[in-house]
Amino acid sequence: xxxxxxxxxxxxxxxxxxxxxxxxxxxxxxxxxxxxxxxxxxxxxxxxxxxxxxxxxxxxxxxxxxxxxxxxxxxxxxxxxxxxxxxxxxxxxxxxxxxxxxxxxxxxxxxxxxxxxxxxxxxxxxxxxxxxxxxxxxxxxxxxxxxxxxxxxxxxxxxxxxxxxxxxxxxxxxxxxxxxxxxxxxxxxxxxxxxxxxxxxxxxxxxxxxxxxxxxxxxxxxxxxxxxxxxxxxxxxxxxxxxxxx
Amino acid sequence: xxxxxxxxxxxxxxxxxxxxxxxxxxxxxxxxxxxxxxxxxxxxxxxxxxxxxxxxxxxxxxxxxxxxxxxxxxxxxxxxxxxxxxxxxxxxxxxxxxxxxxxxxxxxxxxxxxxxxxxxxxxxxxxxxxxxxxxxxxxxxxxxxxxxxxxxxxxxxxxxxxx
Numbered sequence: 403x404x405x406x407x408x409x410x411x412x413x414x415x416x417x418x419x420x421x422x423x424x425x426x427x428x429x430x431x432x433x434x435x436x437x438x439x440x441x442x443x444x445x446x447x448x449x450x451x452x453x454x455x456x457x458x459x460x461x462x463x464x465x466x467x468x469x470x471x472x473x474x475x476x477x478x479x480x481x482x483x484x485x486x487x488x489x490x491x492x493x494x495x496x497x498x499x500x501x502x503x504x505x506x507x508x509x510x511x512x513x514x515x516x517x518x519x520x521x522x523x524x525x526x527x528x529x530x531x532x533x534x535x536x537x538x539x540x541x542x543x544x545x546x547x548x549x550x551x552x553x554x555x556x557x558x559x560x561x562x563x564x565x566x567x568x569x570x571x572x573x574x575x576x577x578x579x580x581x582x583x584x585x586x587x588x589x590x591x592x593x594x595x596x597x598x599x600x601x602x603x604x605x606x607x608x609x610x611x612x613x614x615x616x617x618x619x620x621x622x623x624x625x626x627x628x629x630x631x632x633x634x635x636x637x638x639x640x641x642x643x644x645x646x647x648x
Numbered sequence: 649x650x651x652x653x654x655x656x657x658x659x660x661x662x663x664x665x666x667x668x669x670x671x672x673x674x675x676x677x678x679x680x681x682x683x684x685x686x687x688x689x690x691x692x693x694x695x696x697x698x699x700x701x702x703x704x705x706x707x708x709x710x711x712x713x714x715x716x717x718x719x720x721x722x723x724x725x726x727x728x729x730x731x732x733x734x735x736x737x738x739x740x741x742x743x744x745x746x747x748x749x750x751x752x753x754x755x756x757x758x759x760x761x762x763x764x765x766x767x768x769x770x771x772x773x774x775x776x777x778x779x780x781x782x783x784x785x786x787x788x789x790x791x792x793x794x795x796x797x798x799x800x801x802x803x804x805x806x807x808x809x810x811x
Contacts, residue, residue: 418802421683421690432676435715444718449802451694456723456798459730462714485747491735540749 409442409463409493410434410645413454413483414471414594416447423597424450426632427471433638440645445471448478454486458493466495467645473502473594473631474547477540498644501594502547506640508554510631511590514615515555518588518626522617526559529626530581534574534604535592537567545570548592561585565592568599574607578621586624594632601630653708656716658701672705678719693803694722695777695795717793727796731786736798738780744799752805759808766807771797 412431417423427445435443446457458466468487470479479500487495501507515531518524533555535548548565555563561583566574581587589608593600601613605627609620615629661669672678685691685698699720707713717725730736741763745756755763771779777797778784788794800808 416802418692418806419690421692428679429676432674432679435675450692451801452718452722453799453801456727459726459735459798460718460723461726491737492730 405440405467405645407441407463407465409444409461409466410440410641411454411457411466411468411487411495412443412445412471412641413468413487413497414445414447415478416450417597418449420598422601423595425597426595426634426637430632430634430637430641433634434641437638439642440467448482454483458487458490458495461493464493466493467648468495468497469641469644470497470500471594471632472500473507473535473592474541474544475500475503476542476544476547477538480541480543496648498648501637501640501644504640504644506636507631508551510636511551511592511628512555512558514590514628515558515560515588518615518617518628522586522624522626524586527561528585529560530583530585530587531555531560531563532574532577532581532587532589533563533565533592534589534608535565535567536599537570539570551590551592555590560588568603568607574604577608578623584623586626588626588628590628591630593630595630653706654710654713654716655704655706656713656720657704658699660701661704666704668702670703672703675715675719678703678705678716682720693775693801694720695775695797697774697776721793721795723798724793724795727798728793731794731796736780736796739799741781741800744781745805748805751809755805755808762808762810766804770804770807 412427414424414427424447431443431445441463442461444457446452446454470483472479483497487497519526519529533548533552536544538544552563552565564580566572566577566580568574572580591600591604605613610618610627617624617626672681681703683691686700705716707716714725742756745752767782777795778786779797781799786794786796
C-alpha cells in the first residue's frame with residue numbers, strides 16, 4: 403500500500419508528569435519518518451503536546467491514518483480516538499486497530515518471559531507468570547487484552563499465568579495471594595512504554611526497588627521483572643502492518 | 649541561511665558564533681533538548697517561556713524547517729495557518745470539558761472559579777500561548793508565528809482540579 407499522499411499519526415496517551423512516557427511513541431515516529439513511507443509522520447497525545455488536534459492541524463496532507471498506540475480495544479481506542487479523529491476539518495482520518503491487537507504482541511511478551519527464564523535457567527513449568535496491566539472500570543476491553551495474553555502464555559507451558567491490574571481486581575499489590583503456587587514469579591508489564599506505570603508504579607507495588615529488567619528477591623520469593631513493550635525497533639513494522647490493513 | 653537552508657536557534661542566542669553553540673543533528677535529539685528545562689526537568693508545557701538556549705539546528709529546506717518548528721512548538725504552524733484561513737473551530741472550556749473524563753466534566757457544574765484561577769495562574773502566568781477558548785485574540789506580530797491555544801491542555805485541567 404502506498405502512503406505517499408497520506409500522513410501517519412501515532413496516537414498515544416502521554417503524560418504531564420513523566421518525560422519518558424511518550425519516548426517510545428516519539429522515537430517510533432522519528433524512525434518511520436526517516437523511512438519515507440508516509441507523506442508525514444506525527445505523534446499526538448491525550449496528555450501531552452502535541453494534542454491530537456494540534457497534530458492534525460500541523461499536517462499538510464489531506465489524508466491521515468491514525469494508529470492507536472494502545473494495547474487494548476478499550477476506553478481510549480473505542481471511544482476517545484474515534485471521536486477525536488472522527489470530525490476533523492480538512493483531513494480525512496482513518497483509525498486502525500490498536501497496536502495491542504497485533505499477534506506479535508504475544509510473541510514479544512513470550513520472548514520477555516523466556517529471556518528471564520534463561521537468565522536463571524528456570525524451566526517454564528516451574529515459573530508462574532503475571533501480566534501486570536492497567537485495567538479500568540470505564541471499559542472491559544482493557545482487562546480483556548491482559549487476560550488474553552495470560553491465556554496465550556499459559557499455553558506456552560508455564561506453571562500458571564494470570565493478569566493483575568492497577569485499577570481493577572485482582573490488584574498488582576495483592577500478587578502474593580494471586581500466585582498461590584510457590585517458586586519463581588515472572589512479571590511482565592503490559593504497558594507500551596517505560597513510563598511512570600511500568601518503571602515505578604508496578605515495581606513499587608510488587609516490592610521491587612527498581613523497574614529494571616531482571617531478577618530480585620521479594621520477601622523470600624524470586625521475582626523476575628520484564629521489559630515494557632513498545633520498543634521502537636519492535637513496533638515500527640507493526641505500525642506499518644496496521645496502517646496497511648485498513 | 650545563504651541558500652543552504654535554515655538555521656534555527658533560540659532568539660536569546662542572537663548572533664552568537666556557532667562555535668559557542670551545540671549543534672543538534674536530529675529531530676529526536678532536538679526533541680530531547682526542548683522537552684527539558686535548564687535544570688533538566690521535564691517541560692510538558694511547550695508554550696512555557698523557559699525554552700533552553702545554547703543550541704542550533706540546520707534544516708536543509710522548508711519541509712525540514714516545518715518539522716523543526718513542529719518539534720519546538722507543536723501545532724504552532726498548523727494553528728497559525730488554520731487561524732489565517734478561518735478553519736479553527738473555537739469552543740469554550742465547557743465544551744472541551746465535556747470531552748474529558750468524569751472528574752474534569754464535574755468542573756462544568758461548579759468549577760467556574762477554579763477554571764478562572766487556573767487560567768490566571770497557569771495560562772497567563774506560565775504559558776506564552778493565547779487561549780482562544782477564553783476569548784483571547786491571536787497575538788500576531790509581524791515576523792513572528794503566533795502561539796495560539798485552541799483548547800485547554802491537560803496541565804490546565806490538572807491546575808483547575810488542584811492536582
